[in-house]
Amino acid sequence: MQPDARRRRDPTPNGELRGLLAETEWTQEAFARAIGRLGAEAGVRLRYDRTSVARWLRGSRPSPQVQGFIAEALSRRLGRPVPVAQLGMGDGRSGGRGRRSAESRAEPTGRTYVPAARPARPADQLAALTAAVVGPPRADSPPAAPYQLTLLKQQGLAHSRPSGSNPPASPANSPSAGEGEEHGGIGDVPTETPEPLRPRPPRDHSPSSRGGRPARRTAPDEVASVREHVRFFSQQADRHGGGHIRTTLAASLAALVRRLRTGGEGPHHPQLVAGAARLSYLLARVYADEYRHGLAQRAFLTAAELAEEGGDPEGVALARRALSSQAHQLGHRRQSLELAEAACESAPAGTAPSARAFLYAGLAVAQAGQGRRHRALAALRSAEHELARSPADLTTGPESPDGEPVGSYQDAALHYQAGQVRAALGDREGAVRELRASLRFRPEGECRSRALSEAELAELLLAQGRLEEACAAWELFLEDSALIRSGRARRARDRMPRLLRPYTQEPCVQGLLTRAGMPLGTL
Known part of the structure; x- marks a missing residue:
């Protein structure tokens, strides 16, 4: 009886995971290292080695949070999405196949944000992102989630241009024909590239699915309140860091989500949705500042979708630019360039000069990251040209050095990103000059x-x-x-x-x- 009982308690070997690992041609140690690198991207320390992988292959199961990182590591290696459901680890709850290992039972996972699929509605996505911080029981520190390269392609934000085609030409300061260096422009898009994003009509917020209650008309003061929140949180992030505002920003967004879910009508409602996009953008910046890059990525994507729903194509372009900056920071240089080009291509012709400068600066950093010196410097010249055309904005002040503004873009941020370009191109002395110039323009506060x-x-x-x-x-x-x-x-x-x-x-x-x-x- 005792040997039979012991066999029943033993986990079932995980053939699905073993097959995936064989397909990667990784050793167990290399697999564990890849998972550790993904954890570092998301701000969590995952200490696994080949013995941990061996236990998983024998049937032990890590926490659902770690399963998300395992799936992303396999997805990147194999070049295709590998859902958690294909890992052979069950659903992560009691009663699934296998058993949880002692190491996973000891993991302080808290509330985990590793959904099998993103909610269909942007408001629901935003609710999931804010619940991690302000939902009951209150938890000031959000959980970790993997940064997913496949998620960018699934959302259609990163694209690969066919070989031989050229990105759109810059409207200003284009390089001479002798250099043979074109770079991404804003608004001037040839036919072989994606067309600039056009504002979509606001989604139907009719109350038919809500018990027949009439949709409340969105008032101008609601829009003004959201804009003031955007301005306030943007200033506080640059002055004091994301750690000081994370919970209050998430709480403000959670309240706004409830308003979006009740629906609205009238000419001001799209502006309310667009304002929610800017706040989601700020939440993403806060998560990125805390190295919660998986959550930051999802918040940036949600910001892009809300901006599109609110008829704000400039907001979509800014979110794509932020995703490019994040990918560059994490070392995904090809995806960074694709996103920077997509951001420039999707910006409408009427984009404000300061936002144009922001997009061109991001393109310059991404080009430099790929070693494209002439294109990077040309994009940087275009950013300088556009910023020179921009009226002075004395209401928000210069933005953060990682160059992700919500409304304005000024000299301090441009000099900072010029320093990034110079450093990536091997010009350390030029990078030093640019950083010192950035600090001269940066207010003491x-x-x-x-x-x-x-x-x-x-x-x-x-x-x-x-x-x-x-x-x-x-x-x-x-x-x-x-x-x-x-x-x-x-x-x-x-x-x-x-x-x-x-x-x-x-x-x-x-x-x-x-x-x-x-x-x-x-x-």
Whole structure:
């Protein structure tokens, strides 16, 4: 009896996962490392090795959260979507096949946002994203979700241009024919590329499916309130970091979701939906700042869909540009370029000059990431030209150094992204000049933006052997980072002692590390 009972308790070997792993031609150790890299993208530490994979193949099952990362690792390797349902791990609840391993039972997963499919309605997607932060029981820290490259293609946001075709030409400062370098434009799109996005009619918000209640007419003051929320949260993110506003921003969005679900009518309702798109965009920025890139990606996608529903093609273009910036940050350079080009192509002819500058700057960074020097510099010149045409905006101030504004784009952000272009092209001295120019234009109150720029400047200076200048930049970084809550700033601070370890005998390094509370004996 006892051997039979033991056999019944043993998990069933997972043939589905074994087949997928064989198809990847990965070793078990390489598979575990790939999952760990995906966890790092999403801001969660996944410590697995070949023994963990061996247990999964024998039938043990990690948590549903980890299954999402396993599926994404396989999807990237195989070049096709691999749903969680195909992993042979059941549905992640009691009663599914196999058994959960001891390691998975010990994982502090909290509430998990790894849906099998995204909700059909953008308002429902937004509800899922905000419930992770403000839903009962209240949890200030959102769960992790994998960043999915396949999700970009499923949503039609990343595209591959047929070989031999050219991106649309720039309306200004195009390179000469002798250079042979065209780059993405805004509004001037040839027939072989996707047409610019046209505003869709607002979705039908009729009350027929809601018990026959009449749809409430959206009032102008509701739209004005949403716009003020956008302005306020944008300023706070740049000044103090996403950690200070995450919960209140999500709560505001959750309340707005309830309003969107009740429906609305009248000429102001599309503007309310477009305002929700801008707030979703800001929530994505907050998640990205905290390295919750899976959640950030979903929030950016939701922002694009809401903007399209609200008849705001410029908002769609800005969301695509943000997705490009995120992909670049995570090292997915080909997808970054595809998204940057799609953003430029989808912007309408009437796009404001500051938004045009923002889109061209993103294209320049993406081109530089692919080593396309002439195209990158041409796109950067177009961004400078458009920003010079833009009227001064004294109401919102310069935006964050990662260059993702909601309404305006100014000199400090453009210089920052010019620095990214120069650095990617190997021009460190030019990158230093651009970052210093960015800091000159950046208001003192923009603590998060200044801190991130100062950290990047310090690392560039150190790479050039300019140790004392690097320490001076890090001193300023410590001052500004003490006033903010930002995951990016925390990571920059964590890199500092590792980078300075070879120079601990230098007085300026000793003083800097002492001030940072990092005694030399701990390095």
